[in-house]
Amino acid sequence: MAGLRDDLRALLDDVRSGTTAPEEALERLSALPFRDLGFARVDLHRELRQGAPEAVLAEGKTPEQVARIVEAFVEGGAGSVLVTRADQDVRAAVREVAPEAEEDALSRCIWIARGIPETRGLVVVVSAGTSDGPVVREARIRTELLGSEVVVHEDVGVAGIHRLAAALPDIERADCVVVVAGMDGALASLVGGLARAPVIGVPTSVGYGSAHGGTTALNAMLTSCAAGLAVVGIDDGLGAGTIAARIARGRE
Amino acid sequence: MAGLRDDLRALLDDVRSGTTAPEEALERLSALPFRDLGFARVDLHRELRQGAPEAVLAEGKTPEQVARIVEAFVEGGAGSVLVTRADQDVRAAVREVAPEAEEDALSRCIWIARGIPETRGLVVVVSAGTSDGPVVREARIRTELLGSEVVVHEDVGVAGIHRLAAALPDIERADCVVVVAGMDGALASLVGGLARAPVIGVPTSVGYGSAHGGTTALNAMLTSCAAGLAVVGIDDGLGAGTIAARIARGRE
Amino acid sequence: MAGLRDDLRALLDDVRSGTTAPEEALERLSALPFRDLGFARVDLHRELRQGAPEAVLAEGKTPEQVARIVEAFVEGGAGSVLVTRADQDVRAAVREVAPEAEEDALSRCIWIARGIPETRGLVVVVSAGTSDGPVVREARIRTELLGSEVVVHEDVGVAGIHRLAAALPDIERADCVVVVAGMDGALASLVGGLARAPVIGVPTSVGYGSAHGGTTALNAMLTSCAAGLAVVGIDDGLGAGTIAARIARGRE
Amino acid sequence: MAGLRDDLRALLDDVRSGTTAPEEALERLSALPFRDLGFARVDLHRELRQGAPEAVLAEGKTPEQVARIVEAFVEGGAGSVLVTRADQDVRAAVREVAPEAEEDALSRCIWIARGIPETRGLVVVVSAGTSDGPVVREARIRTELLGSEVVVHEDVGVAGIHRLAAALPDIERADCVVVVAGMDGALASLVGGLARAPVIGVPTSVGYGSAHGGTTALNAMLTSCAAGLAVVGIDDGLGAGTIAARIARGRE
Amino acid sequence: MAGLRDDLRALLDDVRSGTTAPEEALERLSALPFRDLGFARVDLHRELRQGAPEAVLAEGKTPEQVARIVEAFVEGGAGSVLVTRADQDVRAAVREVAPEAEEDALSRCIWIARGIPETRGLVVVVSAGTSDGPVVREARIRTELLGSEVVVHEDVGVAGIHRLAAALPDIERADCVVVVAGMDGALASLVGGLARAPVIGVPTSVGYGSAHGGTTALNAMLTSCAAGLAVVGIDDGLGAGTIAARIARGRE
Amino acid sequence: MAGLRDDLRALLDDVRSGTTAPEEALERLSALPFRDLGFARVDLHRELRQGAPEAVLAEGKTPEQVARIVEAFVEGGAGSVLVTRADQDVRAAVREVAPEAEEDALSRCIWIARGIPETRGLVVVVSAGTSDGPVVREARIRTELLGSEVVVHEDVGVAGIHRLAAALPDIERADCVVVVAGMDGALASLVGGLARAPVIGVPTSVGYGSAHGGTTALNAMLTSCAAGLAVVGIDDGLGAGTIAARIARGRE
Amino acid sequence: MAGLRDDLRALLDDVRSGTTAPEEALERLSALPFRDLGFARVDLHRELRQGAPEAVLAEGKTPEQVARIVEAFVEGGAGSVLVTRADQDVRAAVREVAPEAEEDALSRCIWIARGIPETRGLVVVVSAGTSDGPVVREARIRTELLGSEVVVHEDVGVAGIHRLAAALPDIERADCVVVVAGMDGALASLVGGLARAPVIGVPTSVGYGSAHGGTTALNAMLTSCAAGLAVVGIDDGLGAGTIAARIARGRE
Amino acid sequence: MAGLRDDLRALLDDVRSGTTAPEEALERLSALPFRDLGFARVDLHRELRQGAPEAVLAEGKTPEQVARIVEAFVEGGAGSVLVTRADQDVRAAVREVAPEAEEDALSRCIWIARGIPETRGLVVVVSAGTSDGPVVREARIRTELLGSEVVVHEDVGVAGIHRLAAALPDIERADCVVVVAGMDGALASLVGGLARAPVIGVPTSVGYGSAHGGTTALNAMLTSCAAGLAVVGIDDGLGAGTIAARIARGRE
Secondary structure, X not given: OHHHHXXXXXXXXXXXXXXXXXXXXXXXXXXXXXXXXXXXXXXXXXXXXXXXXEEEEOOOOOHHHHHHHHHHHHHOOOOXXXXXXXXXXXXXXXXXXXXXXXXXXOOOEEEEOOOOOOOOOEEXXXXXXXXXXXXXXXXXXXXXXXXXXXXXXOOOOHHHHHXXXXXXXXXXXXXXXXXXXXXXXXXXXXXXXXXXXXXXXXXXXXXXXXXHHHHHHHHHHHHOOOOOEEEOOOOOHHHHHHHHHHHHHOOO | OHHHHHHHHHHHHHHHHOOOOXXXXXXXXXXXXXXXXXOOEEEOOHHHHHOOOEEEEOOOOOHHHHHHHHHHHHHOOOOOEEEEXXXXXXXXXXXXXXXXXXXXXXXXXXXXXXXOXXXXXXXXXXXXXXXXXXXXXXXXXXXXXXXXXXXXXXXXXXXXXXXXXXXXXXXXXXXXXXXXXXXXXXXXXXXHOOOOOOEEEEEOOOOOHHHHHHHHHHHHHHHOOXXXXXXXXXXXXXXXXHHHHHHHXXXX | OHHHHHHHHHHHHHHHHOOOXXXXXXXXXXXXXXXXXXXXXXXXXXXXXXXXXXXXXXXXXXXXXXXXXXXXXXXXXXXXXXXXXXXXHHHHHHHHHOOOXXXXXXXXXXXXXXXXXXXXXXXXXXXXXXXXXXXXXXXXXXHHHOOOEEXXXXXXXXXXXXXXXXXXXXXXXXXXXXXXXXOOOHHHHHHHOOOOOOEEEEEOOOOOHHHHHHHHHHHHHHHOOOOOEEEOOOOOHHHHHHHHHHHHHOOO | XXXXXXXXXXXXXXXXXXXXXXXXXXXXXXXXXXXXXXOOEEEOOHHHHHOOXXXXXXXXXXXXXXXXXXXXXXXXXXXXXXXXXXXXXXXXXXXXXXXXXXXXXXXXXXXXXXXXXXXOOEEEEEEOOHHHHHHHHHHHHHHHHOOOEEEEEOOOOHHHHHHHHHHHHHHHHOOEEEEEEOOOOHHHHHXXXXXXXXEEEEEOOOOOHHXXXXXXXXXXXXXXXXXXXXXXXXXXXXXXXHHHHHHHHOOO | OHHHHHHHHHHHHHHHHOOOOHHHHHHHHHOOOEEEOOOOEEEOOHHXXXXXXXXXXXXXXXXXXXXXXXXXXXXXXXXXXXXXXXXXXXXXXXXXXXXXXEEEOOOOEEEEOOOOOOOOOEEEEEEOOHHHHHHHHHHHHHHHHOOXXXXXXXXXXXXXXXXXXXXXXXXXXXXXXXXXEOOOOHHHHHHHOOOOOOEEEEEOOOOOHHHHHHHHHHHHHHHOOOOOEEEOOOOOHHHHHHHHHHHHHOOO | OHHHHHHHHHHHHHHHHOOOOHHHHHHHHHOOOEEEOOOOEEEOOHHHXXXXXXXXXXXXXXXXXXXXHHHHXXXXXXXXXXXXXXXXXXXXXXXXXXXXXXXXXXXXXXXXXXXXXXXXXXXXXXXXXXXXXXXHHHHXXXXXXXXXXXXXXOOOOHHHHHHHHHHHHHHHHOOEEEEEEOOOOHHHHHHHOOOOOOEEEEEOOOOOHHHHHHHHHXXXXXXXXXXXXXXXXXXXXXXXXXXXXXHHHOXX | OHHHHHHHHHHHHHHHHOOOOHHHHHXXXXXXXXXXXXXXXXXXXXXXXXXXOEEEEOOOOOHHHHHHHHHHHHHOOOOOEEEEOOOHHHHHHHHHHOOOOEEEOOOOEEEEOOOOOOOOOEEEEEEOOHHHHHHHHHHHHXXXXXXXXXXXXXXXXXXXXXXXXXXXHHHHHOOEEEEEEOOOOHHHHHHHOOOOOOEEEXXXXXXXXXXXXXXXXXXXXXXXXXXXXXXXXXXXXXHHHHHHHHHHHOOO | OHHHHHHHHHHHHHHHHOOOOHHHHHHHHHOOOEEEOOOOEEEOOHHHHHOOOXXXXXXXXXXXXXXXXXXXXXXXXXXXXXXXXXXXXXXXXXXXXXXXXXXXXXXOEEEEOOOOOOXXXXXXXXXXXHHHHHXXXXXXXXXXXXXXXXXXXXXOOHHHHHHXXXXXXXXXXXXXXXXXXXXXXXXXXXXXXXXXXXXXXXXXXXXXXXXXXXXXXXXXXXXXXXXXXXXXXXXXXXXXXXXXXXXXXXXX
């Protein structure tokens, strides 16, 4: 926002001083900082505007499209770039335009880490089961790229509630807790009733039958009687990682 | 079943001895033990067949219809009769034909307690919140009419998990545990992970929005990773009470 | 947590010193700080444990039950108490046991404000339409009871997007933004793309037909391409207010 | 309609003049202008009746069936023919019977352009993301075959709302605007609040989890508070292109 | 749009000429033409921007709120104002601030007709049954306030398809056809296969059971094989009337 | 159909003989036999066309509208007229225009019986519970008005399967069996596996929770492994009665 | 039924005459005529009981299981056997045990035609589109195996309603009409409003997006205002063929 | 529970005696008996706590992860271990770490049978069709590993109800009956009305169209009017086997 506001102020100053004609100002107001690839408009400005480097959802795009978008970010001087839901072909295409990219096959992420801010805040990620692993990793990668520390406790199921005990000391000192759980999503209610910090629930599509692809866990988290809990979309590790880092870093 | 089998055996004996003609036997096979009220066929035989006294769902019936059904059971010599979802008008109509009936306004139950078998087995009913009260009572009344002891722990929400601790000693000695919970239904998962006895979950329609009238709690219980848990329909205290008593009493 | 851990530590010290026998310790471990009203177990400890005063959902409880729960909190020395979804009868019953209670008819809230911490952090609440008013108020009351400043901008619909402009300066300086919107929920996506602070979306049941009682707004917020957005349940102003204050106040 | 009415009038004239016997007239009334292929009745008359050349949905048909239907249209003297959802095999089969066909692999369209009317009206197609590309193309091809000019702006997401600015001049001069968007479908609400021309929304199945295969975008568009917006089915570029061209060309 | 663009241009001219200081320009850019009532921001500019007078959805607002919004529009010099879903109390409150308002009890509409443009274009509204009447009227009132002629054919059900015949001459000469239908919504498919003009379907909540409150009609219309058909939300006569008038009046 | 065809033939003969001018014939083709009441087009021809007297769904119509429609049928010389879902006000309004009407409060039906054909065929209606009574009656009234004999067996629940035995002799001699059942709809599967005659299932909205307003019974009937079973809409006694009578009467 | 009743009568006669001891009779009552394959109980008696030869759903069974079931029917002297949803492997396995089997790849049916009764009654099958072909064929095969004549009209879409005209003469003379339609299912409403004979609707899973896999067509048919229409499950050609033949053959 | 309580008692004794320092006790309270594999926390204590050996859901885990979890159980001295939803690769990986494992390809189970308690109680499993076989086997394996006898009756469909007769003697003597059924799930209602023992229903995903992947069977079972019936999740043979064995073995 600040950026937009400052741009506008500068433009108005130029108009006043006669450096810029009103017609040209009008033109420049439309020429906002994105880069048009024809099939995509790469928003080079978001990082300044929101403090979050760009993320690209690979699903529904061809490997070539993803690679060209990544290339535009890299050339545009953006900070970190994270590509999610990237299958092998996409990752190969990205590596060609950005050989320095790191990747993780389990969570299908590939990313270029650049200009990560100094670490600030602690995010604790707790998951209900081993199968939630890919979502845990997506959240972790995103949070770390945004500059917060991450501690992970996996497979802390409600059915064996004593396993939660080992995670409690970390939960107590967290600035934000992310709970990743499929099936009944009950872990989020439980942690939501114990933690002082804000809790972000991530329902996962783990489970069959009445799990309804994550909808049951989602609804359970939303209707949980534990206050202090908010939820992102099913399997949305990226979204969880983003808001968790923003919460953990606090006002900047 | 035993009853039917025995009836059939007796009939066949009569046919053999010539006491009964085949035509008449054929007729009697159709004349099974129910009482036809025109709009309802009162099944006087279920108690013998299944060991469970009759329950009448008042919803969708006029007060007069309910009263006449109750009357038929009482006259037919049935054991206990329990009417559920009975509003004031229905309860008044029942009291006229059965002045000895007991009732509970909160759970909208009215019942005639007769021939309750000697108490056997312990059912522990645990509920997540105060609003689950009516379902808890319906389950309790049914279980006690069927001859099991009931201990109730209400308002044991997951958000304040330490409140469950006080209920644990009873849960440990139960023959069957009934968990009544709306919203996210997480209490069932939690108890299901702790109890040795079979656990029956009753999702309730408590909660708004994403609770979806009990569907979220239902699905959460069904997809729970806690084995040893089975579920009855939303708000179905009657069903829970029935199976809980059968489990608790064991083979008779 | 800290409370529980400290209690446990103290207890163990007592056991060691012989002040407390193991049997008694075992007993005391079960005697956790709640108050049993029979139909409700009032959790007097949550405020210490989680820093959030208690909230009571009146829906599904009788006015008497609500009043007795409030009374228990007040007598138990709890901080603020907030009753939501409280119709006229409930509010009257609460006023009898707590004459100092404040109330708001539009949002059906009644509350006793006690020991509110020093104000810290700014929460900006933005709503899409006039009909979202009750949810806005519930969120505002909760946040203020938890000790954060609240600024509200109502009726900032997407269909007239220029109306959002006036809210932008406040959005820029917020520690947390709450977006309350029914129908298509598009305002949350829009604000989510503009704000630097964490954004909490509250879908409302405003709208008819394809609004599906808030489910459309909920799903739209969850699937929004705007990162940095998390969501609470439909019409859940209480939940939004809780997490927003926790985020805005930061680590305490 | 006009065609049917005129045919009927001519037939009645023939009956009156005795050229046609009533029996024969009755027969001819049933012999309406379609061509029976056994498994399909090709409607050669629709173009005259409705001014829209035929479109064939390939899904659920064998390549041979599609090819024979196309052949019947071509031989029957129809205008343009557009086959949608045509995979490689279908397109190959069509090319054999119509070597002059043009095709587009991304949107799986293949078409024979014939007798396109003089261009009239401007349709502006705006899409939310790169992944909406196939639907954008299907709409564009259909609109152009129907004789309207098309201008496309892709990847104009709500999360970076300033990207919409560059599209505004075209939106202002459009006779009809088509908005193609998946996930939360918020772009349609936004454009619907800005455009003077009728807006046709096309929800797409882009997005995962709470996108529910396009249902969320669909519902969001339907419940949008922006008046002047109507919607076609999920991913239905064909339907959008058809009504957009009809609107843009106006009364003919 | 034009309005906003012109305002901006004028402002920039003022800045250049020194009439307006940059700081003041910045301020005025935020002071866009709405009127803040606290609970509502009345958008006085939409009429200029989109050519559609304002509509107010009364549902979810108190009668007083509606009356004050209407008052603001009337005082702000807006054109026509239409209040929909207005029950008796709302209509009484509106009549007090605008005694000249006309109203229709069946469709629960109340409106102040002012500055209606010269009639242009013909909209034909066809409905499936008598029960669709309220939606038909809402659409008709809206279209007429926007300056198009309306002809209505009610109760043209598919089950007696010959009843459609009498409506055909009007359908043939329409600039836009609106089809209002509940239950199976089949009338929209049928008309969509006959009309040359764009067809706007309005599913209604008429019907019980499998009609699912209008969802069946909605889905049927969306999946209809009739091209040239787009759909508005369930019971949304207002939306249908708006887009129909825009289509019928054409580019202005 | 026959009627339409014959009309057309007669018209063509008139045209040929010169008795009717083509222009007039065209006009008369549009003037099909319905009566336009403004808000309703009464189809006086359906009885001839389909052999079924008219049925009027009162829901969503004002008592006056229903009365005027009934009046039109009566004056138009139609056969029987049946009004369904008619509350007290509607029935009173109908009695004023048709004092000879018979009515049934439980099923909310009111009807004028005229020209019922000679009885032919036997329809056996079997219901699962007392609460299904209103639907049973609606089906029975409709079937009898259409000229078939009806035998009813109520409250033949699956849970007490021996109660079905008494109904079997009638089921064996039926020309069509109608099974009315809510909740799990299992009775339809059971009868469908026993009957030789075609079986029509009517799911009812009886039951709460997982009955989902009749959807569960509907789906259960549709997915039943019993062949020879088809289904009408939830609570649609009218539809069931209509097709049952057509089946039972056979080709006429 | 008749069979069961007769068996029972014979058994009772034997008991009376002393030919059979009661114990043995009891035993024989359990030994009903099915053949136990371990994983399947082949019901050799259904043909006698219901007049319908057996149908085997191959889905979810291994080819070997299907082959052994078919073998059991063939050896058991059953009449025709029809296997549906049989992929290539299943059909190959069936051909090995029944080389005389006929098959149809499009509808994935394979069948052994034996003892088909003399043809009686006419079933007219009308479909909306070419893609409905497999369901049309399944219905046709089943009906013909049950001994009714079948006439098929394919691709009679509502969007080109005049194509229905050619089918009308056959529809008029049918004993039962089967309408097969996906998408909006509107053809069933239309035919239901024209035919005198009972109409059986078969919704198909043809269509994408809002077709919801056939659910939209299903609901549209169920809520159709056309009386005289009943519906079978989605894509259930078998069920439609069964009831259609029973209706067409009439009482036997 | 007993285990936990005993551990705690022992710990407290140690603290009292000075053997253990409070700090160490605190530490040990967190060090509960699970084994941390990084991606999984193996709960070695559940068998003692709940009397049920561990089950591992292979779905969503890599073969290596499953193998390492199994290995940990085996090395940790657990009793039986059962892996469900294990495809060929998983089973191969498990066999490498546990060559003694038994497996069943149809139900995709692999298990190591160790320390099975003396057989107690009889569970009768009844299934509706051959396709329910895999779920039947999963339930059987689980129940037998838990130490109850299992008798299976497969393919006892409601459409041929006499096939149930042969299963009745076993049902009568069962301690718990498990009913496995897809499609309409009617078998559960039927058995629920006949059995004296508790009945556990397992809805299966068998069936297409309106079976909705098992949801119809699930809802039908939940809403069944047969009391004494509780339900586990769709296809959840494991859950059914667990609770059935607990019920059948009774209090231990």
